[in-house]
Amino acid sequence: MDLKAAAAALKGLHAPAFRLDQVRRAVYGQTVSSYEEISVLPLDLRQELAGAAPILSFIPREIKIAPDGRARKAALVLRDGKAVETVLLKPSPQRWTACLSTQVGCAFGCVFCATGLMGLERDLTGEEISDQVLFWRQHMRREGLQDRLDNVVYMGMGEPLANYEAVAESLRSLLDPRQHGIGARHISVSTVGIPDGIARFAEDFPQVNLAVSLHAAQDDLRSRLVPANRAFPLAKLARAMEEYVGRGNRKVFLEYALLSGVNDRAGDAQDLIAFVRGLGRTELFHINLILYNPTQTPFEATAEPEARRFQKCLLDAGLKVTVRQSLGAEVRGACGQLIADRSPDVRQP
Numbered sequence: 001m002d003l004k005a006a007a008a009a010l011k012g013l014h015a016p017a018f019r020l021d022q023v024r025r026a027v028y029g030q031t032v033s034s035y036e037e038i039s040v041l042p043l044d045l046r047q048e049l050a051g052a053a054p055i056l057s058f059i060p061r062e063i064k065i066a067p068d069g070r071a072r073k074a075a076l077v078l079r080d081g082k083a084v085e086t087v088l089l090k091p092s093p094q095r096w097t098a099c100l101s102t103q104v105g106c107a108f109g110c111v112f113c114a115t116g117l118m119g120l121e122r123d124l125t126g127e128e129i130s131d132q133v134l135f136w137r138q139h140m141r142r143e144g145l146q147d148r149l150d151n152v153v154y155m156g157m158g159e160p161l162a163n164y165e166a167v168a169e170s171l172r173s174l175l176d177p178r179q180h181g182i183g184a185r186h187i188s189v190s191t192v193g194i195p196d197g198i199a200r201f202a203e204d205f206p207q208v209n210l211a212v213s214l215h216a217a218q219d220d221l222r223s224r225l226v227p228a229n230r231a232f233p234l235a236k237l238a239r240a241m242e243e244y245v246g247r248g249n250r251k252v253f254l255e256y257a258l259l260s261g262v263n264d265r266a267g268d269a270q271d272l273i274a275f276v277r278g279l280g281r282t283e284l285f286h287i288n289l290i291l292y293n294p295t296q297t298p299f300e301a302t303a304e305p306e307a308r309r310f311q312k313c314l315l316d317a318g319l320k321v322t323v324r325q326s327l328g329a330e331v332r333g334a335c336g337q338l339i340a341d342r343s344p345d346v347r348q349p
């Protein structure tokens with residue numbers, strides 16, 4: 001929703017100023033899906049606004065829902081015909097999390113990630129990013145689910161800190177009490193680890209959670225898995241994270257997707273322990289072990305018992321570690337599985 005476009009359209013029609021507040025309350029407060037539903041607005045204003053300032057900046061084309069309803073994925077067709085996917089997850093009873101995409105594709109090419117295989121097509125706009133939240137809130141209302149979204153994670157397609165301005169604009173819309181009004185502690189941004197971006201993010205959004213995709217704690221291996229490591233090696237990334245936690249005692253989540261035989265060996269756990277201990281404020285780092293979700297990349301997931309063994313090694317060393325429950329695989333909507341799906345299988349939501 002482009003509120004500025006709505007304001008300009010209303011001004012052009014010489015509508016009184018309170019009309020914009022009515023629109024904002026209906027769109028963000030009542031999560032209406034169309035201007036038709038805003039019955040307090042005169043008919044001509046509704047029609048005019050639908051053309052000049054559409055509530056969503058994309059057309060949802062297809063929603064896939066997992067059999068248990070706990071994972072939902074939508075394909076969104078953007079104004080230029082490109083497509084992205086966005087995900088809604090229910091990690092625990094009565095908790096809903098939206099997972100947002102920030103780019104069409106991604107330039108960073110992590111070798112285990114389906115989005116990375118696409119390359120970068122373009123950045124999303126701030127509106128296209130925050131509209132994913134609006135879209136999922138509308139969906140929840142239509143489906144009679146609870147009306148509140150509990151968490152938002154920037155963990156869909158793309159690298160948020162490589163599209164900083166648009167991500168910042170979307171965060172302001174999420175945080176604004178007159179728009180989505182979501183608490184900063186309920187929002188997480190995940191990055192491949194761009195040091196300058198982390199510094200800027202710390203300055204602008206000190207209360208929003210930061211997750212860093214580590215996946216290996218040794219430069220050779222990390223450069224193979226996460227090619228961005230060649231430009232931003234572990235020492236630089238470590239310095240950026242130390243500055244981040246030093247600023248406001250904020251935690252950092254370290255994401256580590258376990259790939260069988262690649263980064264899940266005893267030596268890898270030792271490297272990880274040494275790396276996190278080397279970070280100084282070790283207590284502020286929380287490791288999230290993720291089970292690899294199948295993509296068309298040549299890796300295999302670490303089996304659950306081995307993942308638990310890996311976790312125990314880290315726990316015994318005094319680190320904070322959880323194994324993240326992976327949701328969304330039934331709809332190919334789990335971490336790393338999102339692509340610009342242009343399949344012609346059309347079903348209007």
Ligand code: SAH
Pocket residue numbers: 110112113114154155156157158159160190191192212213255256257290291292293294295335336337
């Ligand atoms: N570009 C950002 C955010 C999007 S990816 C980033 O890389 O952090 C969200 C998370 O999913 C990242 O931690 C990413 O490394 C991880 N991921 C990518 N492919 C995966 C896969 N096949 N299985 C499990 N996790 C994966």
Ligand code: SF4
Pocket residue numbers: 106107108109110113114115116117156157158159192213336
């Ligand atoms: Fe891009 Fe993140 Fe996928 Fe790496 S894991 S290719 S940074 S979306």
